[in-house]
Amino acid sequence: MFTSKKTQTVGTVKEFLTGQEKKVKQDWVPLAAAGSALPLIFNIMPAFSFAATNTSVDVSQKVISAFNPLTELVKGLSYPLAFLAFSAAGIYWLIGNRPKAVEMMQGATIGYVIVQLSPMLMRLLVSVTAGF
Numbered sequence: 001m002f003t004s005k006k007t008q009t010v011g012t013v014k015e016f017l018t019g020q021e022k023k024v025k026q027d028w029v030p031l032a033a034a035g036s037a038l039p040l041i042f043n044i045m046p047a048f049s050f051a052a053t054n055t056s057v058d059v060s061q062k063v064i065s066a067f068n069p070l071t072e073l074v075k076g077l078s079y080p081l082a083f084l085a086f087s088a089a090g091i092y093w094l095i096g097n098r099p100k101a102v103e104m105m106q107g108a109t110i111g112y113v114i115v116q117l118s119p120m121l122m123r124l125l126v127s128v129t130a131g132f
Contacts, residue, residue, distance in 0.1 A: 060126045071118050078115040082108050 085108035092101035 057130075060130050063126050064122060067122055068119075071122060074115055074118065078112055082112040085111075 085104055089101045089104035089108065092098075092104060
């Protein structure tokens with residue numbers, strides 16, 4: 001399992017630098033025989049149909065609708081929490097602690113935007129994982 005692979009030499013450095021290639025005689029008879037047998041193999045194999053393509057769409061819609069109450073709850077809680085964070089940042093601004101106020105406003109804004117984009121992110125994740 002952990003054995004080292006041997007290095008295979010394909011030519012000399014001189015051949016590589018001059019652009020000369022070693023001509024290898026290829027035997028085309030086995031390739032032609034294998035190629036002519038492919039239509040027979042494919043005609044013998046039965047056709048399988050595993051699942052309809054609309055199944056993944058149904059599963060995606062079920063996953064999105066299952067998480068819909070949770071996303072609506074988080075979005076509903078984001079309004080008052082963002083208001084409180086902005087109010088606290090305003091108070092910090094008024095008392096002179098401007099770096100803390102700016103930090104709180106940045107955090108509240110980024111968090112609010114992420115929460116509001118959560119349904120879109122959910123649809124994106126479901127559509128990406130639908131192919132698996």
